[in-house]
Amino acid sequence: MNSGERRASNRKSREGDAELDNALILRAQSGDAAAFRQLVERHQRAAFSVAIALVKNEQDAREVVQEAFIRVFRGLAQFQGGSSFFTWLYRIVTNLSIDLVRRPTRKETELDESMPLGDAPEDAPIARPTADPFDAVARRELRERIEAALADLPDYHRGVIVMREVHGMSYEEMAEAMGVSKGTIMSRLFHARRKLQAALADYHQPGNVSGNKSEPGEEP
Amino acid sequence: MMKRSELTAAERAACLMRWHDGETSDDERELVEQLLAQDLAREQLASFELVGELVREADAARVQHLDLTEQVMARVLEASASKGAEKPRANNVRALPRRALAVVGVALALAAGIALVVSERSSKLVASDQDLAAPIAAISAPEPDPPGESVAIERVDFGNEQGAIFLVPGVDERTVVIWTMDDTADADEDQEVGL
Numbered sequence: 001m002n003s004g005e006r007r008a009s010n011r012k013s014r015e016g017d018a019e020l021d022n023a024l025i026l027r028a029q030s031g032d033a034a035a036f037r038q039l040v041e042r043h044q045r046a047a048f049s050v051a052i053a054l055v056k057n058e059q060d061a062r063e064v065v066q067e068a069f070i071r072v073f074r075g076l077a078q079f080q081g082g083s084s085f086f087t088w089l090y091r092i093v094t095n096l097s098i099d100l101v102r103r104p105t106r107k108e109t110e111l112d113e114s115m116p117l118g119d120a121p122e123d124a125p126i127a128r129p130t131a132d133p134f135d136a137v138a139r140r141e142l143r144e145r146i147e148a149a150l151a152d153l154p155d156y157h158r159g160v161i162v163m164r165e166v167h168g169m170s171y172e173e174m175a176e177a178m179g180v181s182k183g184t185i186m187s188r189l190f191h192a193r194r195k196l197q198a199a200l201a202d203y204h205q206p207g208n209v210s211g212n213k214s215e216p217g218e219e220p
Numbered sequence: 221m222m223k224r225s226e227l228t229a230a231e232r233a234a235c236l237m238r239w240h241d242g243e244t245s246d247d248e249r250e251l252v253e254q255l256l257a258q259d260l261a262r263e264q265l266a267s268f269e270l271v272g273e274l275v276r277e278a279d280a281a282r283v284q285h286l287d288l289t290e291q292v293m294a295r296v297l298e299a300s301a302s303k304g305a306e307k308p309r310a311n312n313v314r315a316l317p318r319r320a321l322a323v324v325g326v327a328l329a330l331a332a333g334i335a336l337v338v339s340e341r342s343s344k345l346v347a348s349d350q351d352l353a354a355p356i357a358a359i360s361a362p363e364p365d366p367p368g369e370s371v372a373i374e375r376v377d378f379g380n381e382q383g384a385i386f387l388v389p390g391v392d393e394r395t396v397v398i399w400t401m402d403d404t405a406d407a408d409e410d411q412e413v414g415l
Contacts, residue, residue: 150275158313
């Protein structure tokens with residue numbers, strides 16, 4: 001599935017999800033605990049993946065998710081359904097995670113959003129493992145590299161990457177969830193991707209596209 | 221519209237990123253199509269794809285066994301229970317003045333009744349009979365408050381029990397304190413109510 005097909009499929013599936021969420025919320029608002037339970041079951045993993053991307057600690061992320069659902073439960077009566085449930089939930093998760101990482105006892109990599117796009121490293125396309133006998137091993141190696149690179153990213157960068165790549169959120173939705181402008185989201189996403197690409201840049205495999213290849217006719 | 225040759229490497233990458241994310245504006249579409257004619261741009265796009273796939277794989281491996289449902293529901297139940305427990309507390313706070321008022325009302329009615337009985341008896345009894353009389357209750361008539369003095373004390377004899385009613389004037393209200401002598405440990409609890 002290419003990125004265009006995946007985007008379309010994400011959108012369709014999210015529209016269906018939103019309808020089901022709204023039905024569950026209506027039931028939960030009238031005191032149906034089973035409906036609320038279903039909401040938890042449906043969204044806990046997504047909430048956790050955003051939380052752990054931001055707080056980088058599994059126990060903290062679990063705590064954030066639980067607290068987020070408690071807040072959802074307390075705020076159910078006020079939820080009008082105007083914004084989608086998952087955007088609302090992600091916003092709560094993001095705020096709780098940000099509060100947690102901003103505590104003076106925690107240390108986190110500083111943000112470098114001030115870095116203009118022009119200062120980003122040059123294009124460094126990465127090789128893509130092909131379907132050969134070593135593919136599984138190569139894939140695992142790449143995944144380990146990505147995990148290490150993700151761990152080194154500033155929390156906000158990890159957050160946007162996960163929201164975008166895992167949950168298929170639009171720039172607008174991410175901006176709403178993180179309480180920042182679309183431009184900031186784009187900048188964070190751009191820098192996050194460049195760092196992740198850089199982590200894979202020296203990955204070469206015979207027969208694959210070289211990472212430092214220049215395009216004919218393209219200025220170096 | 222910007223031309224392909226006018227773009228820096230970073231701008232080109234940002235443009236391709238928006239394309240990859242489905243966020244390309246109509247103005248940019250033509251530019252992207254031009255860019256995608258280049259191998260480098262296609263490689264760039266492919267690397268976005270690969271990074272996305274790896275991030276999804278890493279995330280799936282991390283969350284596949286996660287299940288916080290029971291913990292969340294337990295905390296939700298706890299939260300709703302504490303919410304429910306708060307209500308009676310609030311009711312108690314509201315009920316307290318009503319209960320105290322009822323006690324003071326009964327005490328005042330009793331005191332008024334006693335005063336009536338005593339005044340009737342005193343009008344009938346001769347002075348010599350006063351020592352022999354076993355008063356059900358005797359109230360020493362309160363002195364009018366002297367200027368500057370703020371507390372009026374009415375002594376009350378409730379048969380076997382001794383007690384007093386303190387009338388403490390405030391700025392806008394009077395506070396009645398009913399105090400009775402009792403042998404029990406908690407008997408010296410005063411009841412104080414603002415009127």
